Amino acid sequence: MPSTSDVAPQDPAADPAQEAWRRLTTIEARLEHQDGQMAEIFNTFREFRLYLEQHNTPTVPRDSGPATVQPADAAQTPAHSDPLSAQSFTRGGDRLRPAPPDSFDGEREKGRAFINSCDLYMSLTPDAFPDEQTRINWVLSYMKGGRAARFAARTLRHPNSHGGVPRFGTYAEFRTQFIAEFCPRDEKRKAATTFETSAYHQGSRSVDEYIDEFWDLAEEAQFPDGAQLVFRFRHGLDPRIEAKVANIVEGRPSDERVQEWIDAARLVDYNTRAHQDFRSAVTKPRTAPAPAVRNPGAPVVFRALPAPPPRPVAAAPSAPTAPASRPLPSGVPMDIDLSRQRSGTPIICR
Template structure:
């Protein structure tokens, strides 16, 4: 290129660069002008500041509120009160514009009440109470009425007995957190209770690596350890070795498969194959997945395995003669059930009972007991029931039990048995470990039969019984001994059903001067008790022991259970006894009575039939025992009966050295 040409090109490029630089400068100036104008316009047209202080907060207030479901209606259940208040406060916080004032909050909560709480709140509305203008004041007024006053003590008792058991630690933590908030314990106390309720595996691991110093750290550590344990279990199950299979000595037919045929998947269990012992890992895997320990299949357990071979015979050894009963419905049943007959009073019902060696007692389903009107009673001490996962029964301790019922198994085995009442809809009757220990039955799992060869059953449950249906009777009737044949009329029942005449031993009821007429309370009676009361009244009216009354006094009646399963009527005469003049008739001492017969070598006992009906009330005093019926004969509950009743036999046998009399205290 010529030198002149190069100089021209450089000159042209220099001019172009200068023009470009000027254009960039002009653009920057125009941009600054536009920005200045836009800023001035925004300041001139800006809105006044909002109460919240920002445009963003104004936009949030104008946004639509989320839809909040209303809480369940509160009807006065103390256990649901805290949940109701919390749900209301959650609804108020989600919709602040709708529930912007305390007055709206209170009235919204009232609209979600029913029953007694609603009546209480409506009364506040009618009175215009100042509680309606403050949500906190309204809640504080409701707390003493519907909140649990013993919430802290209940929570402390619950957290002391709370255990993880076999549950995942997450479930244990959730239940622990729900209870811990009401205990009032500090972090140290909660940490100790939490560690105490963990499973032994987690406790051992915490002892090895060190116990955290705070509750939150211990919960986090427990979650981590439990997750690791579960991962290891899954790894062991995934790498579990196959079971060794050994051919039995029993000859079997060998099948030959064509080379072109598709091989079928191997059966998990084949009849004729002897199984070796399970490895600990495989046994744990099958138990964790509820698989049969014999064939490895789901849907049944070892005791109900349909392909488990029967046990070998014992070579024809002699066995004692026992009664065998078909007891399982179907050879592949997953549970051991036996058909039984329950009898009480004049009723009987056929049901199925399950035999469970893991049950700590004999149990009766609450729903079945209610539908059949089974006679029940309160237990002396409520019994807590622990489930297989370590938790307690959600309905609380067992408080009721049945009276002794006649239980018939087959045609010859019968006994009187009482049951604890629990919710058990799947298995209405459960024969537990105490029953198994008492009878020690022989159960053949392969033939689905049960027999009762034990000494107890042979002598107490089946001795002398026939195949006929036996009614409910604890004390079978026996014939009068020959030695007493001359006194046949003395032992006849009809004599005890006759109203005795008035005698010098009639029982008086002398009241304190000026004492008010007593009035008793009414006791709630169950269906069996109401039926017993009806029979008691009809029987007493027919025999003349009682009669209709117009007495201004009153007393309640209730029933207590007898040892034979029956019901004994008791009239509440405590108010009458408080105003009755006491009879100071001297009762003999038991040592004195025993001294009178210390030289005797032959003893017999005679129980007086309807003993208290042998003594009449003093003429004119029949109205004093308060009831809807006048008592013509002596009542067992009156304080005068304890002295009036013994006078007749004591005076009758006072000159006889070989006869003594004693009235038991009820």
């Protein structure tokens, strides 16, 4: 009889009880997943009903009674979802779907664009950020790499070592520290210095590209609108465009308003390009059609000329026939010399 040590242990999966328990666990997990999907469908349906009620659209109740119209003021504001997710929000009856900012890794050249994108998102969805800490934590959630990730980690750990007090009390404090940490240092001085050089001049760039850089420098240098700003714009503009704008007789832009100079420069640049396109289209020479290109691998076929029509062959000239010899007249047989003389004597008619 074999001992208990010789019996191989049974596979737990082969036990019917454990197999049934495993299947039951799988079914429960699937039911929980389906419950989550049903909850999402229910929330979507509820938002759709609220949208119809806000737009005074008749809705049919569950009973068989007549259709009723819900007034707009009776609509309830839907519960906002997690602000960290890019959900659609309702504002003034319109559904906004702003694009969330890109992830930020701490590079200073990208810091200004990142914080501006965050400010724009929060301004479009103010109801999704009920307090200052929600705004701060939402921005921290997109700081995922490099120095930015370490900054976010320090900010989130701060309450643990300071009795629950957050590192920044307001979003304005957080934004000021963010600019100091992740935006280019001393932007005002650098922009003002750039205006004193030719680095910002238009050169071979388009007018739109020049205007974009000019506005960035003017904002960073904090130059007010006026004669000094107009002078810097004219100084960096393409001299040909600047001369055409300056020589405008009617509607010349004011030397105190830089926006008028920008609009006039764009108009002159557009008219110049349109004129160049017109002249190039009018004076374009006509070219002869290109000869057909023969495939080098194709065989060369020579076409024979048609044969000329046959010409009539002239008959060959026939040789003259000698006259038949006549018999000599009767006379002296031996008088040959006399016969020759007679044949050579001309006949004279009298």
